[in-house]
Amino acid sequence: MDGRKRVYGLPITIPKELPLHGFLRCPKCNRSLTGSASRGKQKYHVYYHCTSSCGIRFRAQLVNASFESELSLFAPVQGMAELFAYAIADSHIEQTGGRTSERKALNKQVDEINTKLSRARDLLMDGAIAADDFKEMKSSCLLKLLRIEAKQL
Numbered sequence: 001m002d003g004r005k006r007v008y009g010l011p012i013t014i015p016k017e018l019p020l021h022g023f024l025r026c027p028k029c030n031r032s033l034t035g036s037a038s039r040g041k042q043k044y045h046v047y048y049h050c051t052s053s054c055g056i057r058f059r060a061q062l063v064n065a066s067f068e069s070e071l072s073l074f075a076p077v078q079g080m081a082e083l084f085a086y087a088i089a090d091s092h093i094e095q096t097g098g099r100t101s102e103r104k105a106l107n108k109q110v111d112e113i114n115t116k117l118s119r120a121r122d123l124l125m126d127g128a129i130a131a132d133d134f135k136e137m138k139s140s141c142l143l144k145l146l147r148i149e150a151k152q153l
Helices: 060-072 080-127 131-150
Strands: 033-039 044-050 058-060
Touching: 044 060, 058 060, 080 131
Parallel strands: none
Antiparallel strands: 033 044, 044 058
16 A cells, blocks of 8 residues: 555755745736756756746846845944844833733732632632632632733733
8 A cells, every 4th residue: 555655746846046936026027937947068057037928037146146235235234233123122122011011910910819719629628618608709719810811801
């Protein structure tokens, strides 16, 4: 049975020379550019080309080099990267700081209520309190938990 398994073709692999495969658009027809390699006399030449018959084809080395040079224009000046990181961290703390401390307080309240409920169960098992008292304590604790959960949303 193991030898009868049908093989459905080779997995699709993208050569490392085509990192922009699927991200580029054709300037004529706006379709997605794909990539392939053509065999020359000495070596393979890699191209980005259109999937339609419009005939657009670009050398992958030139496209990748021009993309890298264009991308380098957006690189931050030395020292600015740390400043951006601090600004983003400060903004994040400013926007979420109150919520995280509030959430921690609510989680602490939930833990305290669960501890009280656990103690009440222990007292019920030991026979120190009556079943009716335990039911009242439990309903009170569950009501408090529902209020806290409503605040968390």
